[in-house]
Amino acid sequence: MTAGDMAALFARLLETDIEPEDNFFDMGGTSVLALRLLAEIERAWGTALELIDVVEHPTPELLAAYAARAGEQADSTGGPR
Template sequence: MTAPEISALIGELLEVSDVAPDDDFFDIGGNSLLALDLLARLEERTGMNFTLLDIFRAASPDQLAALIADQSREGSGAEAAGPR
């Protein structure tokens, strides 16, 4: 997923019209419960597994896109995201 796709996903989830690539999920209205929803949506769309800690560490669309790209380079689907 690209940063613009993640921005749109976060905007939809938080009901915010414009999410910049460097906006922090938590600074624009996200919380831990919404982060779990974001995780589920990211996993559904990418086929990769993420942890809540991933969202705290990579809270912007740019950072999440980089995390997804890193996992994609390691492998695909469930192989890319093993236990943490």
């Protein structure tokens, strides 16, 4: 998953243009939309994240990098993070 992939997902949910460094919440994201984002990430990439992960990594660039690390960790341990 790239920052561009994540930005496209943010853009679809927020219905606006998003750059990799744009903050989800500053661009109009809410906790409800963040939960939808998490569901889409898990559906599309098979990586289960938590709401706090979006809060702590609010840009497509940061969240994509974090999700990639979390996915690698889950793969190496044989289960979800």
